Amino acid sequence: DTLCSNVPRTFLNKDNCILSTESTACGAIPPAENDIVLDQYNLLNIHNLTGRYVYEIQGLPVIDHLGDTITHPCTAGWRSRWEVTESVCSNPSPSNPDSQMVIALLGVFANNGDTNPYIRDITFPTSGVDCGSYDTYDVDIQIQNNAECWTHKHPEHRSVYDMTYWTRDDT
Structure with a gap:
């Protein structure tokens, strides 16, 4: 053996x-043959079945109270997270839908292959795609993509973690 x-x-x-x-x-x-949707109902069921404290991360800012930002989604090789909603963007940014950055990101979105209906992780290519002078843009980005609004989120937005360790008295 x-x-x-x-x-x-x-x-x-x-x-x-x-x-x-x-x-x-x-x-x-x-890998498992079935996907498990990690929604509130199933997270509560995981806790009820296992006693583990499993939480979904929400509300982390892309710009903190000191003005520090997460990495821009046009950074080569960087994975950014996007929330996808079937709606019109409430505050499209940048406001010019024909900007080089918007066109580049729309191309990356189209070639991603991720089918998660709520969030998508997009890795910006290391070559072949150019956002132009993206450093002049904020990281608080909303892009209209046909009938969907793509909102740039913190990389851990909606990630799920087992927090049981931190519920113990000795931690």
């Missing part, structure tokens, strides 16, 4: 960490 570990040894598990002969320990677990 081959011996492998399911997780790396850390100070948290060193007293109970043992090598495993289970077939899943030495290889990647294949």
